[in-house]
Amino acid sequence: MKFVIQRDYLVRSVQDVMKAISSRTTIPILTGIKITATEQGITLTGSDSDISIESFIPIEEEDKVIVEILEPGSIVLPARFFGEIVKKLPKETVEIEIQNQFLTIIRSGKAEFNLNGLDAEEYPRLPQIKEENVFKIPTDLLKTLIRQTVFAVSTSETRPILTGVNWKVENNELICIATDSHRLALRKAKIETESEASYNVVIPGKSLNELSKILDDTTELVDIVITENQILFKTKHLLFFSRLLEGNYPETSRLIPADSKTDVIVNAKEFFQAIDRASLLAREGRNNVVKLTTLQDGVIEISSNSPEIGKVIEEIQSESITGEELKISFSAKYMMEALKALEGTEIKISFTGAMRPFLIRPINDESMLQLILPVRTY
Template identity: 75%
Template sequence: MRFIIQRDRLVHSVQEVMKAVTSRTTIPILTGIKITAVEDGVTLTGSDSDISIQSFIPIEEEENEIVEIKQSGSIVLNARFFGDIVRKLPMDTVDIEVLNGFQTIIRSGKAEFNLNGLDAEEYPHLPIIEEDQTFKLPADLLKTLIRQTVFAVSTSETRPILTGVNLKVEDDELICIATDSHRLAMRKAKIDNKVVGSYSVVIPGKSLNELSKLLDDTNELIEMVITENQVLFKAKNLLFFSRLLEGNYPDTSRLIPNESKTSITVHSKDFLQAIDRASLLAKEGKNNVVKLTTLVGGVIEVSSNTPEIGKVSEELQAESIEGEELKISFSAKFVMDALKALEGTDITINFTGAMRPFIIRSLHDDTMLQLILPVRTY
């Protein structure tokens, strides 16, 4: 195998596939990047067996030559060393040649590296995915869906299914739900093309975080393909595979209360900053608790009291308070995460009592919902 390639494009592709490579793997060859050169371009593949990323570099783009293929073939090179080498090469082009015995020579200007490769035949094959059911979403919308839900997945492996985001597709609507059993984030979005049948799959939160880093904030369409145990996201010159989590995602619809006893509308940024200040004196971890109390005249009080540290209270003018008086305690972190995810300047919080879950929504956007369980304080 031998090809000459623009260094910048190679570095970009290496960085993309590196997101799937981990040094903590029981399969040694997966610490490498698989490089395959064929007549129409070069493909790089990285995988940790949960996530696989494939980046394709075409021989030319917009009539600019990017790669010159001298001889087709494939090799697996240690990801860390190869990544470091190509990033620091002196010239704009790189010449990569594989000799007998998987010896790989990387040349650029007067620099020449000799790297021991591995047999690409030993590299695990990517899943073959039947593409009979696909739907498309703009990249920026997909990024937003991930950002507004993935933070609520569980970080504990005691219930592995909760470490993923439940993605449901029905007709022309996509619903993303994440919960760690103390809070829940939900976001809905319309899909342009009608989907036959319905789906409900759970994608690991880790996979979605990595996917989000790869996507650009553009309205370029990303194609999604769902199978029994894999999901594939296809962007231009990029394939992102992730395994799905096995098991049934809990039915979260019954957690969401349909009535409310107290409803508060407040400016999101002011509320977020007040909670942030109140949490300064709340202990980290489990005791990161802030209390909200409704007062007369549409005022809410945000306070925190940690006997050994001190206490803080702040009054905030709400835009409206309807219903019963309320005193409720909650995790400052959970509410701040939820407020950061919601887009909109004004939010409505619906409470059904001091010990019941409460819901935060943007005032003018019903596609999104954040639900939080209060904290019991004695």
């Protein structure tokens, strides 16, 4: 294998595939990046066996030569060193050559690195996925879907299925749901597809977080293919594979109350900042709990109390309060994360009493909701 490549393309691709590589893997070859040179270009692969990422660098793009292939071949190089080396090389171009056995020379200007590689034949094969029943989502929308749901997954392994995000595809609609059993995030979006296939799968939260980091903020479409135990996200030069979680995701639709007893419409930013201040003291107490009380004339009071340190009380003028009076306590952390996930300047909070889950939604937008279980304090 021997090729000369534009360094910035290599750096970018290495950074992408590194997202899949874990230094704590028990499979030594997975600490490496697989590099394959063909007549078409260079393919880099990284994997931790849950996530696999393949990045392709074509020999030319828009009439600009990026790679010159002098001899096809492949090798696995230690990812951490290779990544740091290419970042720090002195010149715009890099030459990479397997010298004998797996010893690989990396040259740039007057700097020359010799790295001990591993046999690419030993590198695990990526999942083979037949590209049937593809559906498509714009990249920026996909990132938004992830951002608005993935934070609500469980971090505890006691119910592993809750560490993933439930994706349901039906009737040209994708529904993403995440819950850790104390709160729930839901987001719907239209998808582009030519098939009638429906799916109900659970994608590890970690995979979605890594995917989101790699994707640019463009409107280009991402192809998504779901198989029995894998999901593939495909962009122009990138393949992102994740395994799916096994097991049945709980049915969450019955958790979402259909009616409400108290509805509050409030400016999202003012409300967020008041919760944020109240949580300064609440954090010290148990559970980071703040209290919300409806007062007269559309005023809501946010308060929290930490006997050792002190207390905080604050009034916010809401747009409107309709229905019953209410005193309710909830986690400031969950509320702040829910508010961050929602878009829109005004939100509607729908309560069904102090002991029942409540809903937070942007007004006039049915595509997303956040649900939080209150905390019993009375």
